[in-house]
Structure formats: structure tokens, C-alpha cells
Amino acid sequence: MANSSYLRTQSSQNKISSFVFKKALNIKELIYMFTNRMYPYVELFGTKLYMTGIGIVMACIVFLITGRILSKKYHQEFMRLFNWLPWLLIPTYIIGLYTSFVLDYGSFIPTSLHFLSPYGYNFSFVGILIACFFSVLLFMTQFRRSETKKIWLDILFFSFINAVIVLGIFLVLWDDFVGKPYGGALGVKALMGESALVKYESVFPIGIFLSLGALLINVIITLWKLSLKKAGLGLWGFIFLFLFFMILLPFWNYPAHGVISVFGKLSLDLNYYVLFILILYCLLWQKKLKKPY
Numbered sequence: 001m002a003n004s005s006y007l008r009t010q011s012s013q014n015k016i017s018s019f020v021f022k023k024a025l026n027i028k029e030l031i032y033m034f035t036n037r038m039y040p041y042v043e044l045f046g047t048k049l050y051m052t053g054i055g056i057v058m059a060c061i062v063f064l065i066t067g068r069i070l071s072k073k074y075h076q077e078f079m080r081l082f083n084w085l086p087w088l089l090i091p092t093y094i095i096g097l098y099t100s101f102v103l104d105y106g107s108f109i110p111t112s113l114h115f116l117s118p119y120g121y122n123f124s125f126v127g128i129l130i131a132c133f134f135s136v137l138l139f140m141t142q143f144r145r146s147e148t149k150k151i152w153l154d155i156l157f158f159s160f161i162n163a164v165i166v167l168g169i170f171l172v173l174w175d176d177f178v179g180k181p182y183g184g185a186l187g188v189k190a191l192m193g194e195s196a197l198v199k200y201e202s203v204f205p206i207g208i209f210l211s212l213g214a215l216l217i218n219v220i221i222t223l224w225k226l227s228l229k230k231a232g233l234g235l236w237g238f239i240f241l242f243l244f245f246m247i248l249l250p251f252w253n254y255p256a257h258g259v260i261s262v263f264g265k266l267s268l269d270l271n272y273y274v275l276f277i278l279i280l281y282c283l284l285w286q287k288k289l290k291k292p293y
Contacts, residue, residue, distance in 0.1 A: 055170025059163035060089070066159040074151045074231075081155070084139050092131040099127025103257050103270075125254065126274050132160075133278055146289045150232030157221065157234030161241065164214040172207030178253045179204025204251045213244045232289060239282045242275045 071078035101115040187202030221237040256269035
């Protein structure tokens with residue numbers, strides 16, 4: 001009797017284990033099917049919406065929400081930021097694509113306007129950096145007092161850094177930001193044939209690095225700001241972000257231009273030159289902001 005009861009118990013447990021295992025497999029398959037459909041695009045009414053495009057839209061929304069909250073907090077006019085947004089996005093779009101065309105083809109005069117097509121998101125990192133930075137400089141010209149400039153630099157920094165946190169995740173999903181080949185545990189692989197990663201076994205997840213780095217910089221500047229209780233640390237946030245880009249470049253698989261070798265080991269290219277100039281300019285700007293005007 002005891003053995004019979006034991007066998008029935010074991011049989012019941014086996015059935016339960018089998019049921020749970022099958023359900024787990026079904027859930028696993030469901031998750032796989034969901035992620036397979038989500039990567040690297042979603043289809044809406046037969047139209048493919050690519051993750052990079054969605055990421056750019058989401059980043060703009062986060063940028064505006066952050067700007068709205070901080071403008072209200074610091075008693076600034078949010079519409080200044082909202083009206084400036086086209087002057088940020090349009091030049092960044094055009095210069096980002098134009099710079100990519102110039103660097104890839106070695107010509108300053110395009111034979112057509114096909115280079116302005118967003119298909120493929122073939123933007124130059126250098127072009128985006130330059131366009132964004134000069135757009136910020138243009139925005140800041142409307143303020144005379146250094147204290148007001150410091151407040152707006154804080155607003156702009158936190159708006160940008162939160163947008164970058166969101167954008168990095170979507171860049172991983174559509175792998176525009178392809179890392180160098182890497183076979184470790186952190187490596188990401190292609191899930192679909194359309195992915196740019198199909199020619200690699202696995203690569204560094206540069207987009208995730210970008211999001212995590214931006215989040216860390218956000219936390220550092222926030223804590224620093226809380227401890228000092230003053231405005232103006234946003235400019236240091238931009239400096240940290242540019243330095244982080246320098247750290248990120250060796251892990252990124254991108255076409256390098258103007259490469260020089262330093263001490264026979266370290267290779268620098270156009271991205272490093274531009275970042276170094278921007279950091280130097282920000283340091284000089286930080287010194288200038290110590291004056292009242």
C-alpha cells in the first residue's frame with residue numbers, strides 16, 4: 001500500500017513537472033516569437049517602422065518632456081526650447097548626412113540630393129556632433145547673463161542626456177551602432193537576416209554601452225549638482241559625455257578617416273580630433289561663465 005501510494009505521488013509529481021516544463025517551453029517560444037517580430041522593426045498596416053526611426057522620435061519626446069519639467073523648475077520659458085528644436089533637428093539631419101557623403105566619396109559637391117535620403121540612417125558621427133554643438137551655441141546667444149546661460153546649459157544637458165539614454169537602446173535593436181567583433185558573454189548577435197550583424201558572430205553592444213554611460217553621467221552630474229546646490233554643471237556634463245564618447249570609440253566598428261598613429265600603438269581619427277576640440281572649447285567656455293556677462 002505504501003509503495004502504491006508512493007508511486008501515485010511520484011506519478012502526480014512527474015505529471016506536474018511535465019506540465020510546468022511544457023508551459024515553460026511555450027512561454028519561451030512565445031517570448032522568442034515576440035522578440036523575433038519586434039527586431040529590428042515593427043510592422044504597422046504593412047509598413048515597416050525601423051527601430052532607429054522610432055528611437056529618434058522617442059528621444060525627441062524625452063528631450064522635450066525633460067526640457068518642459070526643468071524649464072518649469074527653473075522658471076524659464078519652455079517655448080524658447082520648443083521653438084528651437086527645428087533649428088537643432090534639421091541642421092543635424094542635413095549636416096550628418098552631408099558629412100557622411102563627403103567622407104565616403106571625397107567630394108564636397110553632390111551630384112544629386114539622394115544623399116539626403118534617410119534610408120539606412122547613414123549619418124556621420126562627426127557631422128551630428130558639430131551640428132548639435134553649433135546649434136546649442138546659436139541657442140545660447142539669446143542670453144546675456146552668465147547665470148541664465150548656466151541654467152539653460154543645465155536644462156539642455158539633462159534633456160540631451162536623457163534622450164541619449166533612450167536612443168542607445170533602440171540603436172542596439174536595429175544595430176546601426178555596430179560594435180567590433182566580440183565573442184564574450186556581453187556580445188550581441190543578429191536575430192534576423194536584415195541585420196547588419198549577420199556578417200559577424202557577435203559584437204560589442206555599443207548602444208547599451210551608450211545608454212549605460214549616459215545614465216552614469218546623468219547620475220554623477222545630478223549628485224554633484226545636489227551637493228553644490230548651484231547651476232552651471234551642465235557644461236561639465238557635456239564634457240564628461242564627450243570624454244565618454246572617446247572611451248566608446250575603440251569598441252565601435254566605424255569607418256575611420258584621417259587616422260594617425262601616436263607612439264606607434266594608439267590610433268586617432270577625425271572623431272577624436274573633433275571631440276578633443278569640443279572638450280577644449282567647453283573648458284574655455286566654463287572659465288568664461290565665471291564672469292557675470
